[in-house]
Every structure is written in C-alpha cells, then in structure tokens.
Amino acid sequence: MASSIRKKNFKQNNWMGYFFIGPWLLAFLAFTLLPMAASLYFAFNDYSSLDSLDKARWIGLQNFERMFFNDNKYWKSVGATLYYVIFAIPLRLTMALGLAMLLNTGRNGVSFYRAAFYAPSIVGGSIAVAVMWRQVFGTEGLFNAAIRLLGLPTRTWLGDPDYAIWTLIALAVWQFGSPMLIFLAGLKQIPTEFYEAASIDGANGVRKFISITLPLLSPVIFFNLIMQMISGLMVFTQAFIITGGAPLDTTLFYALYIYRRAFENFQMGYASAMAWVLLIIIAVFATIVFKTSNQWVYYESKEE
Amino acid sequence: MLAPKSKLSRRKFLQAAAITGGSALLAACAPAATPAPAKPAEPAKPAAPAAPAGGKATELRMAWWGSQDRHDRTIKVIDLYMKKNPNVKITYEFAGFADHLTKMTTQAAGNQLPDIMQQDYAWIAEWAGRGLIIPLDNFASSGALNFKDVSEDFLKGGRVGGKLVAVNLGSNSQCFSCDQGDFEKTGLALPKDDWTWDDFEKTSMTIKEKAGKWAVHGLYGEQLWKSLYLSLGEWSYATDGTAIGYKDDAPFVNYLKMLLRLQKANAIPSRSEDLASFDGKSVEQQPLAVGKAAMDSHWSNQVVAVQKAAGDSRTIKMVPLPRPAGGKSSNYIKPSQFFSVTRDSKAPEEAAKFIDFFTNDIEANDILFAERGVPIAGKVREAMIPKLGKAQKEMFDYVARVSKIAEPIRPADPPGHADLVKNVFNPQVIDAVMFEKAKPEDAAALLRKEVNAVLAKNKK
Structure with missing residues (x-):
C-alpha cells in the first residue's frame, strides 16, 4: 500500500517536473538542439540560405576541403582570432586579478568600486558600447584628444592595420568585471592565517603573492581561464560593429567570418562547417588547458 | 498525511494554472476578434463596408527597406490605393536595408515571401535565378502593368535573361x-x-x-x-x-x-x-x-x-x-531599386496592378515625390517638375543630361x-x-x- 502510494507519488512528481521544465525543454529543443542538428547536416551540404531546404545538396567533405586548402581568408580569420585570444585574455585576467586584490584589502568604499568596476562588463557586449568605442578611438575621438594633450602623435586607430585589433583588445581588457568578481570570491576564501604566518617569517608582498595567493587561487584562475578563452574564441559583436573586419582583414574574427558567409554571402553550408570546426577548436583548447592543469592547479582537498 | 495534502495543493495549482493560462489566452485572442484590429490592418477598416458585395478581399503583403521618410510616403500610397480599390487589402512590413535582406532570406527559406518585395539591382539576378521572383511579362502585355509611358532604357535594368522580373522605382546615375x-x-x-x-x-x-x-x-x-x-x-x-x-x-x-x-x-x-x-x-x-x-x-x-x-x-x-x-x-542609368512579385504570391495579378499604380499614378507619385529616384513614367515626371526644390531639380536635370550620353546598363551583378x-x-x-x-x-x-x-x- 505504502509503496504503491509512493510509486504514484513518484510518477506525479515526474509529471510535475516535466511540467515545470517543459517551457525550457521545448525552447531548448526548438532553438538549440534542432538548429545544431541542422547545422551539422548543412556542414556536409552545399546549401544556400536563399533556397528552400530541399535544395540542399550533399557534398561530403568539400566544405572542409575548401576551408582548409582553398580559402586564405579562413586562415586569416583563425590568425586574427588567436592573436586576439592570446593577448586579450591574459591581459584581462591580469587586470581582473590586480583589481580584485586591491578590492580585497577591506578599505572603505570597496563595495562602491566593486560595482563601478563591474559595470563595463554588464554593458560591454552590447551594441551601444561598441558604438561608443568607435567614437572614443575615432580620428576626432577622446583617445586622440588625450594623446594630443600629451604631445604624442595621433593615429587613425580604427583604420590602421597595425593598431585596429588593439582597440578591440583594449575593449576586452576593459571588460574585466566578471572574472574580477570570481577572483574576489576566491581571494576571500584564502585564510588570513597563512599571510600572518608568512609575515612572521619575514616574507614580503611579492613572496606572499607567489607562494600563497597564486597556488591557493589556481583553481579559480583555471576556471576563469577556461571561461574567458571560450568567450574569446567566439568574439563577434565588437568586431562586427567597431571595425567590420577591416582593415586588411586584421580584425576578421572567426565568428564574424562565419556570420559573413552565412548571412551576407548566403553560404549556409560552408558557414555551418566553419562553426563545427570552431567547436572542435574550442574543445581542443579546453582539453589542453585541462590536461596541463594538474601541473599548475593546486587543490587543497586533494592533499588530505 | 503529507501526500494527500501536497496532491491537493498540486491539483489546486494546476486548476489555477489552467484558469489563468486559459484566460490569458482568451485575453490574447480578444482584440483579434473585435472588428478594429491592431495597427497594420487598420487602413482596411474604411474598406470593409464596400467589400461584402464584391466577395472576398484580396490580401497582399508588401515589404521594403528605407528611411523613415520613405516608410511614411510608402504607407500613405498604400492607404490611397486601398481607398481606391476597396477589394484589396495590403499589409506591409519595412526595415532598414540589412534587416530587410535578412528578413527576406529567412522568409524565402520558409516559402513565406510577401507578394511584393523591394529588390536591389545587386540581388535580382540571384533571386530570379533561384526562381524566387517571377517574370512579369504577361502582366505587361495584358495591361495590368502599363509601360506605354516608360522608355525601355528605364525598364532594362529589371530584365534578367530577357524576362522582366523587377520594376524600376526610380532612375539613378x-x-x-x-x-x-x-x-x-x-x-x-x-x-x-x-x-x-x-x-x-x-x-x-x-x-x-x-x-x-x-x-x-x-x-x-x-x-x-x-x-x-x-x-x-x-x-x-x-x-x-x-x-x-x-x-x-x-x-x-x-x-x-x-x-x-x-x-x-x-x-x-x-x-x-x-x-x-x-x-x-x-x-x-x-x-x-x-x-x-x-x-x-x-x-x-x-x-x-x-x-x-x-x-x-x-x-x-x-x-x-x-x-x-x-x-x-x-x-549608366541604374534603377535605384525595384518592386518584384515573388514566387509565394497567391494573387500576382493584383500585385502587378499595385506596382502599376505606384509607377503611373500622378497622385501617388506626388506623395512619393521622387524619393526613390527620378520616376520612370514620362507623365509623372512632367507633372512633378514644376513642384521640385533646388536639389531635386538638380537631380532631375542631371539624370536627363546623363541619359543622353550614358552607356547601356550592363547585366545585374552575378551571384x-x-x-x-x-x-x-x-x-x-x-x-x-x-x-x-x-x-x-x-x-x-x-x-x-x-x-x-x-x-x-x-x-x-
């Protein structure tokens, strides 16, 4: 008797569970899983987004062949994206860690600064900030005005093949808020006794940072590195609005090139193939970081 | 003890959910059921009384890109047309250039293109080649589309493979x-x-x-x-x-x-x-x-x-x-943009008639006022010239001057x-x-x- 009630109850519980996750599940199936499956299929097809679905033509691996051997712009976009990730992500994390440590000192007004520093990250991915960035680095923009005040030579930053990508990197570094908050949470977990003991032993600030902060924070650094790397490889909005890939394709990031092929050149099959290769690239990068993590990530609990 | 209680509350909850959900649904339906519907269909209201005698109204959908100025002018012309033709009901959607194209490509993939869509010279070959827009030659010869007052030079840009697939809305150079x-x-x-x-x-x-x-x-x-x-x-x-x-x-x-x-x-x-x-x-x-x-x-x-x-x-x-x-x-003299009738249109002839109105009607062109370039119909141009401002006059003069020396237009940009x-x-x-x-x-x-x-x- 009791068991049958429990069983019925259990079934009902399931039913209620499905009811509650239903909307999410439906949206996930319709707007994530289905498009993903479709794009996997398109990746092996010659399919123009102007045509109806039945016009897709199976071409095997030809999209991939074209990508790797016959499209020099593809490799340019890979190069630009890696350049961006290699410079923007370490700089952003350094900035985030530095400010998190400043905010962790318990001075007055810390919560105000924490919110103030976080603000750029909330608005950072938005169109509005990208448009503003265009103004700041424009020929008559704020940045050139500041440089002129210092008596340095001005440049057309956004149009210069050597510097345009750095305006995007600067924007990325400015958006350090979310890793900063995570670092801050990590820093608060480190027991102050360690620092006190180190001080008694005569360690200076640098020594404490290297021997206590970095090892104990390494799981958080690891997490931030993975998350930032993934978002870095997918960078789109900033380049789309600020530079549009120009000049000389130096800011033609991978995601922007996918967009251009899919929605401006209507080569949905080719773009889908590129998107799946990006997924593999991200997976490879993440795996490398994971594999090397046991060399440098220190988990306290493991030692026990 | 616990089980029945929670069961009851769940049942209650479900009932409540059903009631609120249902009433929300009803509420959502309500405005559509009333005779005065939402914004896009509004212009149809005055037309409604005249329609029943002649049977069902033909519905046309139309899409274009442009500035706010263009939207306002185009909507006024649509209203004018529906006033003159109570049996036709036109709904419309408009956007900026890039969004228009994105919307149209999505609708093309879903076989849901509007009856009339604004086209650019850069795409007509590709769209015609894929059969997304249909030839209009039959309507031109039947008189639904009247080009008696239009020089071939102005029409030529809308021909792909010898067939007229797009009607020039104004000339440019x-x-x-x-x-x-x-x-x-x-x-x-x-x-x-x-x-x-x-x-x-x-x-x-x-x-x-x-x-x-x-x-x-x-x-x-x-x-x-x-x-x-x-x-x-x-x-x-x-x-x-x-x-x-x-x-x-x-x-x-x-x-x-x-x-x-x-x-x-x-x-x-x-x-x-x-x-x-x-x-x-x-x-x-x-x-x-x-x-x-x-x-x-x-x-x-x-x-x-x-x-x-x-x-x-x-x-x-x-x-x-x-x-x-x-x-x-x-x-060369280039059509600034076109109207095309799409594959998905159920009333292509009615669509062609509207394009004819857009091209030849003087009252309509007084509203449009050459915002899409110099009108292609001779009488429309003549009627407009006395009303032009300084810059528009310069534009009319220039296009007239250039038409005399211009080279023939080359085929539309290839895919x-x-x-x-x-x-x-x-x-x-x-x-x-x-x-x-x-x-x-x-x-x-x-x-x-x-x-x-x-x-x-x-x-x-």
Whole structure:
C-alpha cells in the first residue's frame, strides 16, 4: 500500500517536473538542439540560405576541403582570432586579478568600486558600447584628444592595420568585471592565517603573492581561464560593429567570418562547417588547458 | 498525511494554472476578434463596408527597406490605393536595408515571401535565378502593368535573361557632387560632362593646394572599378556572369596608382582615415556634406540629402564620372531599386496592378515625390517638375543630361558579387594597395583570379 502510494507519488512528481521544465525543454529543443542538428547536416551540404531546404545538396567533405586548402581568408580569420585570444585574455585576467586584490584589502568604499568596476562588463557586449568605442578611438575621438594633450602623435586607430585589433583588445581588457568578481570570491576564501604566518617569517608582498595567493587561487584562475578563452574564441559583436573586419582583414574574427558567409554571402553550408570546426577548436583548447592543469592547479582537498 | 495534502495543493495549482493560462489566452485572442484590429490592418477598416458585395478581399503583403521618410510616403500610397480599390487589402512590413535582406532570406527559406518585395539591382539576378521572383511579362502585355509611358532604357535594368522580373522605382546615375563655392574659391570652372581621369587628378591636386581641404571622397568603392571598364566598352563581369569581363588590367592598375598619388598628396582621405571615420556612415556625415571635401562620389538621388545637410549657403552641383582619354561615358542609368512579385504570391495579378499604380499614378507619385529616384513614367515626371526644390531639380536635370550620353546598363551583378566585394575587393585589393602591402599590378591580378574562381560556380 505504502509503496504503491509512493510509486504514484513518484510518477506525479515526474509529471510535475516535466511540467515545470517543459517551457525550457521545448525552447531548448526548438532553438538549440534542432538548429545544431541542422547545422551539422548543412556542414556536409552545399546549401544556400536563399533556397528552400530541399535544395540542399550533399557534398561530403568539400566544405572542409575548401576551408582548409582553398580559402586564405579562413586562415586569416583563425590568425586574427588567436592573436586576439592570446593577448586579450591574459591581459584581462591580469587586470581582473590586480583589481580584485586591491578590492580585497577591506578599505572603505570597496563595495562602491566593486560595482563601478563591474559595470563595463554588464554593458560591454552590447551594441551601444561598441558604438561608443568607435567614437572614443575615432580620428576626432577622446583617445586622440588625450594623446594630443600629451604631445604624442595621433593615429587613425580604427583604420590602421597595425593598431585596429588593439582597440578591440583594449575593449576586452576593459571588460574585466566578471572574472574580477570570481577572483574576489576566491581571494576571500584564502585564510588570513597563512599571510600572518608568512609575515612572521619575514616574507614580503611579492613572496606572499607567489607562494600563497597564486597556488591557493589556481583553481579559480583555471576556471576563469577556461571561461574567458571560450568567450574569446567566439568574439563577434565588437568586431562586427567597431571595425567590420577591416582593415586588411586584421580584425576578421572567426565568428564574424562565419556570420559573413552565412548571412551576407548566403553560404549556409560552408558557414555551418566553419562553426563545427570552431567547436572542435574550442574543445581542443579546453582539453589542453585541462590536461596541463594538474601541473599548475593546486587543490587543497586533494592533499588530505 | 503529507501526500494527500501536497496532491491537493498540486491539483489546486494546476486548476489555477489552467484558469489563468486559459484566460490569458482568451485575453490574447480578444482584440483579434473585435472588428478594429491592431495597427497594420487598420487602413482596411474604411474598406470593409464596400467589400461584402464584391466577395472576398484580396490580401497582399508588401515589404521594403528605407528611411523613415520613405516608410511614411510608402504607407500613405498604400492607404490611397486601398481607398481606391476597396477589394484589396495590403499589409506591409519595412526595415532598414540589412534587416530587410535578412528578413527576406529567412522568409524565402520558409516559402513565406510577401507578394511584393523591394529588390536591389545587386540581388535580382540571384533571386530570379533561384526562381524566387517571377517574370512579369504577361502582366505587361495584358495591361495590368502599363509601360506605354516608360522608355525601355528605364525598364532594362529589371530584365534578367530577357524576362522582366523587377520594376524600376526610380532612375539613378553615379556622379561626382561638387561644392560650387570651393570651385569658385580656387578659380576652377566646374568640370565638363566629358572630363577625363587626367582632368580629375589635376583638378583634385589644385583643390588640395588652394582650398586646403580634401579634394574628393568616395574613390575606394567597387562601383568606380565597374564604371572604369564601362567607359572602355567592357564591364567588370562577363555578360553571362561566369568570369571577369575585361581583358586588360592596366586601366584598373592606373586607377589604383592614381589613388596612391592622391593619398600621398593628402588630396583624398587616406584609406585608414576613411575606414576609421567615414566607412558605413550616411552621406550626411561624409566629407562633402560636412564641408571637409570639395567633391564626393554619389548616386544622384543621394544629392538631395547631401544638399539638405550642407545647408542653403552652399550649392551642390553634379557632374558625370570622368572617362579615360578618348573613352566613352562612364555613366549608366541604374534603377535605384525595384518592386518584384515573388514566387509565394497567391494573387500576382493584383500585385502587378499595385506596382502599376505606384509607377503611373500622378497622385501617388506626388506623395512619393521622387524619393526613390527620378520616376520612370514620362507623365509623372512632367507633372512633378514644376513642384521640385533646388536639389531635386538638380537631380532631375542631371539624370536627363546623363541619359543622353550614358552607356547601356550592363547585366545585374552575378551571384557571388557581394562575396567578391566584401571578401576580396575591399580587403585584398583596396586595403592591400592603399596600405602598400601589395603592388597595384599584383592586386589587380589577384582580383582577376578570385573573380574567375568565384564566378566559375555560375557556369551551368
């Protein structure tokens, strides 16, 4: 008797569970899983987004062949994206860690600064900030005005093949808020006794940072590195609005090139193939970081 | 004890959910059931009483891109048409240029295209080739579309493979717009209609020296590359759209070399400056309009906006594109945009009738007021001329002047054109040359190779 009630109850519980996750599940199936499956299929097809679905033509691996051997712009976009990730992500994390440590000192007004520093990250991915960035680095923009005040030579930053990508990197570094908050949470977990003991032993600030902060924070650094790397490889909005890939394709990031092929050149099959290769690239990068993590990530609990 | 209680509350919850959900649904349906529906269908209201006698109203959907000004004018014409034709109900959607294209491509994939859609010369070959827009020749011969008052020159741009797939909404031609004041100040006469590229370079250098501003803006676009070969009796693309259309790279190489000289003399905004400050900006924000340059490369209908931005104290005059010494005109008369009837239309004849109204009705064109370029119907033009303002008059005069010397329009851009411009012409030719990463000869050779590679896919 009791068991049958429990069983019925259990079934009902399931039913209620499905009811509650239903909307999410439906949206996930319709707007994530289905498009993903479709794009996997398109990746092996010659399919123009102007045509109806039945016009897709199976071409095997030809999209991939074209990508790797016959499209020099593809490799340019890979190069630009890696350049961006290699410079923007370490700089952003350094900035985030530095400010998190400043905010962790318990001075007055810390919560105000924490919110103030976080603000750029909330608005950072938005169109509005990208448009503003265009103004700041424009020929008559704020940045050139500041440089002129210092008596340095001005440049057309956004149009210069050597510097345009750095305006995007600067924007990325400015958006350090979310890793900063995570670092801050990590820093608060480190027991102050360690620092006190180190001080008694005569360690200076640098020594404490290297021997206590970095090892104990390494799981958080690891997490931030993975998350930032993934978002870095997918960078789109900033380049789309600020530079549009120009000049000389130096800011033609991978995601922007996918967009251009899919929605401006209507080569949905080719773009889908590129998107799946990006997924593999991200997976490879993440795996490398994971594999090397046991060399440098220190988990306290493991030692026990 | 626990179980029944929670069961009960769950049942209650479900009932509550069903009731609220259901009533929300009812609420959502309610406005649609009432006779006065939401915004897009509103104009149909006055038409409703007349409809029952004649049976069902034909429904047409229409889509276009443009500025707010264009939306307002177009909607007024739709209302006027529905007032005159109570049996037709037109709903519409409009957007900016890029969004319009995205929307239309999505609807094409879903077999949901509107009856009438605005088209650009750059896409009609591709859309017609894929059967997305239908030939209108039958309607032209049946009289649903009346072109008795329209010269073939104006219609030609809408023909793909000999079939009329798109109706021109206004005529345009390229020009260099000149600030008359700057020419007077530097003691130069306005260029003649048959000036050459040599004249152009000399004029530009003189303006730079004497007026101390940029001589000209807008030389980096692919339109001038095409026009350069037009004046030599060729075109950028072969007539069948499967290969490059010219034999000799030299004219283009010379053009690139001229750009380098002008850039060095600071007579034009450098490529870097252009990308940083003017690329993608509206004409009102570009150098001529803001007084930073004496000339700018435009389409004739853009001059109205430029003159407005420049203000009454300045006068903008239009001259045709320069030509090579001994060459023909570099100009052609281009349809600024079109209306097409799509594959998904259930009432193509009614759609054609509306396009006819848009083209030939004088009252409708008084509302549209040549915002899409010079009207193609002769009577409409005549009726409009006395009402024109300064800039519009300049535009009408210019298009009339140019039609006499213009070369015939070449076939619409082949599929792959947008790909070539964005992926090859801008970054690998213009950028590479202007940033001195490639020699003009090598860049022109690369362009030839890439054009041939991309267009080879159009071979049947």
